[in-house]
Amino acid sequence: MLEARALTKRYPGVTALSEVDFSVGPGEVVALIGENGAGKSTLIKLFGGLVQPDGGEILWNGKPIQITSVGVATQLGIGVIHQELSNLTNLDVAGNVFLGREPRKFGFLVDRKLMIQHTEEYLRPLGLDLSPVTPLSELSIARQQMVEIAKALSLEAKILIMDEPTSSLTSGETAHLLKLIDDLRSRGVGIVYVSHRLDEVKAIADRAIAFRDGKNAGALSKEELTTENMVRLMVGRDIQRQSSRGFVATESRLVVNGLRTKRFPNREISFTVGKGEIVGIAGLVGAGRSEVAQAIFGVDERVGGTVELDGVALPSGSPKAAIERGLYLAPEDRRKEGLITAMTIRENVTLPGMARYSTIGLIRSKKESEISVSMRERLRIKAPSIESQVSGLSGGNQQKVVLAKWLSLNPKVLVFDEPTRGIDIGARAEIYDLMRSLAAEGVAILMISSDMEEVLGLSDRVVVMHEGSLSGVLPRDAATEEAIMHLAVGSA
Amino acid sequence: MRPLKKRSCTWRWGVLKKFGKELGVFVLLVVLCTVVDVLNHRFLGIQNLQNMGRLVGMYGIFGIGAAMVIITSGIDLTVGSMLALLGILLSIAMMEKHWPSPLAALAILVGGGALGAIHGFLITKVKLQPFIVTLCGLLLYRGLSQFVAKDETKGFGDSTALGWLYTASSGDILGVPVPFLILIVVAIVFGVVLHYSVFGRYLYAVGRNEEAARYSGIDTKKVIAGAYVIAGFLTALAAILIAVDTGSISPSSHGNSYELYGIAAAVLGGCSLKGGEGSIIGVLLGTALLQVLQNLVTLLGIPSSLNFAVLGAVILIGVTIDQLVHQRSGSKR
Incomplete structure (x- = not known):
């Protein structure tokens, strides 16, 4: 019914999808599996009309079509339940289901009665014991998701695409959702089920299609759906591994003990990073890795646990204290958290170390310029001058400015959250070199990455997280893509 | 030869980009002054200039305070009510409690x-929104003014007997109104604070991206609170000068809507309500422009009831032109 043929989507610097094929028919549940960044989300966006393909075609009932907008997708009967729910929590259930197409009286008044009546009709077959006038804010995430599904059905969706629908559900809620999916299947709805949870895929899918690096990596029939097979398809990539540095840390620099974060307040995580060691944190999106980084750096309060740097505890919730002690974070969202893009390179580089470039509170602009110029040369930041605005730089150069901020302060511990996301290959290699040379100088490096190649290529040890907990620590030689993947999906 | 030319061009662009808004206001100010003077020669007369200078001085002082807050992407609506409350308290302290004037003035500033x-x-x-906090302040301080003054107009009796306070508010030095001189000093001090100090850098950083500032270890709360303290202090300074200069403080109307003059001056001078933009020189030019506009209404025989309409129209035209220029220069690059 819905089919993709040789579909290609390119973004500046990366090919997100390269000639992939995919199909789903009525009354069928097709699982789409793959690692972070394999291209699953891109395919969903293409089907949902959010982005346009650069090559290949999408077929609907065998005929090529252009899904030029979300409206077109809806009209065709493609419903997408996004991972991040797009509900309006200030409206009630009926208001959400009929958002933007409210039945009207006299052309401008909302016909609440009709709206509520219709909403009930959509909720009933879902087995949802729910009043249409309940404010959405009072519902659990699971129920909000059901409302999204009801909305899609009210739009007469023939194909329902679900992106990680169970990522924030409890096991009971998950069971309910899976039952509902089963129900929808028997009613002839085609379902694309995107999930990292291979157990669910095994339980519900009729077949699975795996993506890897934006390409088709294989397909599995119902009988072939085993964790082994799925992991094999998702990984199994040729990774050029650098020969091991054979580095074993002798001295712990960063000790994280019993750390609990706001997102997973009941899960504890403990690990260490040695002097001169690079520790990678692998895991799937949503495993709580960034939250760990933020709690260590102090931009988030810790719910519990301790963080020690060279044997001295760091206070919770104070990035200032962390910076004074030499622990820095290069955050995932560079433009929002790492940089003030409306400021110049100079102003960004010196921002955290202002005290060093000032006397009695007044900025010594000469010193400020000197350090900025030297950092720009050291990191080879490509910009006309240190007075260039950061907003005009490429992703790689922006990341270098973030690093310049911290390198100018002589780091002891550097935490990287997705150090090379959205960065071209050339700048990527430079950043890797830099990380290695920093480690060689004794800096402890903690690197969160969803890029397997990066994790395997750089880490001396790999910490794997699964849903807020540490699911394993792998020394370099044991860290293979499959071993990491097994720990990341929680199947080991 | 060619790269050199290009370089000087980008340099000029840089300056224009940095001070474009200020330059625009300056040109507008000069044009307006010329036109008004041609139409009415009294405009550039000593008396009129002194008058305007005094007003620019007083308004500029709290205008700078307003700008500091706006740069952090906040707003301060309390100015007018604070002018009334602090003016009344000054009068009570000096006339009824007989505090010595330096002590009274210091108490008001604190x-x-x-x-x-x-x-x-x-x-x-x-974590309340600045608009709401200061809106409540606006109502609260106005009400307190009326209560404290028992709805009576307060004053300073024979104001010439106030000595230095009178000189500071209504006096001249070499023909220059003292409030204007005070503004110059305030502008230099806060110009240094804003443009050359670490605190000033933090103010811009917080106004542009509070999150990233926090990730750089800046205590963003302290910085923002600091801006409000400065605004309160400068408002108090202006309150003393305005109270003494007017000589009578009616609790219900003194300083009414002056907060808007401060905000308007800051915005005309290049501040963005989104925060992170603006300069002291811009605020000074903005304040001067507002005073010239008010003066123009009187001098050109425009009905004074149109006073606010003229202000509103000019500010609207100003920010519209600025926005259009901004969009065009943005699309070019």
Whole structure:
């Protein structure tokens, strides 16, 4: 019914999808599996009309079509339940289901009665014991998701695409959702089920299609759906591994003990990073890795646990204290958290170390310029001058400015959250070199990455997280893509 | 030869980009002054200039305070009510409690700063929105003024007997109104603070991207609260000068809507309500422009009832042109 043929989507610097094929028919549940960044989300966006393909075609009932907008997708009967729910929590259930197409009286008044009546009709077959006038804010995430599904059905969706629908559900809620999916299947709805949870895929899918690096990596029939097979398809990539540095840390620099974060307040995580060691944190999106980084750096309060740097505890919730002690974070969202893009390179580089470039509170602009110029040369930041605005730089150069901020302060511990996301290959290699040379100088490096190649290529040890907990620590030689993947999906 | 030319061109562009808004206001100011003077020669007369200078001085002082807050992407609506409350308290302290004038003035300055600190606390620690906190302040201080003054107009009796306070507010030095001189000093001090100090850099950083500032280890709450303390202090300074200069403070109308003059001056001078933009020189030019506009209404025989309409129209035209220029220069690059 819905089919993709040789579909290609390119973004500046990366090919997100390269000639992939995919199909789903009525009354069928097709699982789409793959690692972070394999291209699953891109395919969903293409089907949902959010982005346009650069090559290949999408077929609907065998005929090529252009899904030029979300409206077109809806009209065709493609419903997408996004991972991040797009509900309006200030409206009630009926208001959400009929958002933007409210039945009207006299052309401008909302016909609440009709709206509520219709909403009930959509909720009933879902087995949802729910009043249409309940404010959405009072519902659990699971129920909000059901409302999204009801909305899609009210739009007469023939194909329902679900992106990680169970990522924030409890096991009971998950069971309910899976039952509902089963129900929808028997009613002839085609379902694309995107999930990292291979157990669910095994339980519900009729077949699975795996993506890897934006390409088709294989397909599995119902009988072939085993964790082994799925992991094999998702990984199994040729990774050029650098020969091991054979580095074993002798001295712990960063000790994280019993750390609990706001997102997973009941899960504890403990690990260490040695002097001169690079520790990678692998895991799937949503495993709580960034939250760990933020709690260590102090931009988030810790719910519990301790963080020690060279044997001295760091206070919770104070990035200032962390910076004074030499622990820095290069955050995932560079433009929002790492940089003030409306400021110049100079102003960004010196921002955290202002005290060093000032006397009695007044900025010594000469010193400020000197350090900025030297950092720009050291990191080879490509910009006309240190007075260039950061907003005009490429992703790689922006990341270098973030690093310049911290390198100018002589780091002891550097935490990287997705150090090379959205960065071209050339700048990527430079950043890797830099990380290695920093480690060689004794800096402890903690690197969160969803890029397997990066994790395997750089880490001396790999910490794997699964849903807020540490699911394993792998020394370099044991860290293979499959071993990491097994720990990341929680199947080991 | 070619790269050199290109370089000087980008340099000029850089300056134009940096001071474009200020330059625009300056040109507008000069044009307006010329036109008004041609139409009415009294405009550039000594008396009129002194008058305007005094007003620019007083308005500019709290205008700078307003700008500091706006740069952090906040707003301070309390100015007008604070002018009334602090003016009345000054009168009571001096005329009824017979405090010595330096002590009374100092108390008012400290009081203004303290009110600003309370605003800052409510905004950063209790996490209320600046608009709401200062809107409540606007109502609260106005009501308190009326209560404290028992709805009577307060004054300073024979104001010439106030000595230095009178000189500071209504006096001249070498023909220059003293409030204008005070503004120059305030502008230099806060110009240095804003453009050359670490605190000033933090103010811009917080206004542009509070999150990233926090990730750089800046105590963003302290910085924002600091801006409100400065605003409160400068408002108190202006309150003393305006109270003494007017000589009579009617609790219900004194300083009414002056906060809007401060905000308008800051915005005309290049501040963005989104925060992170603006300069002291811009505020000075903005304040001067507002005064010239008010003056123009009187001098050109425009009905004074149109006073506010003229202000509104000019500010609207100003920000519209600025926005259009901005969009065009943005699309070019």
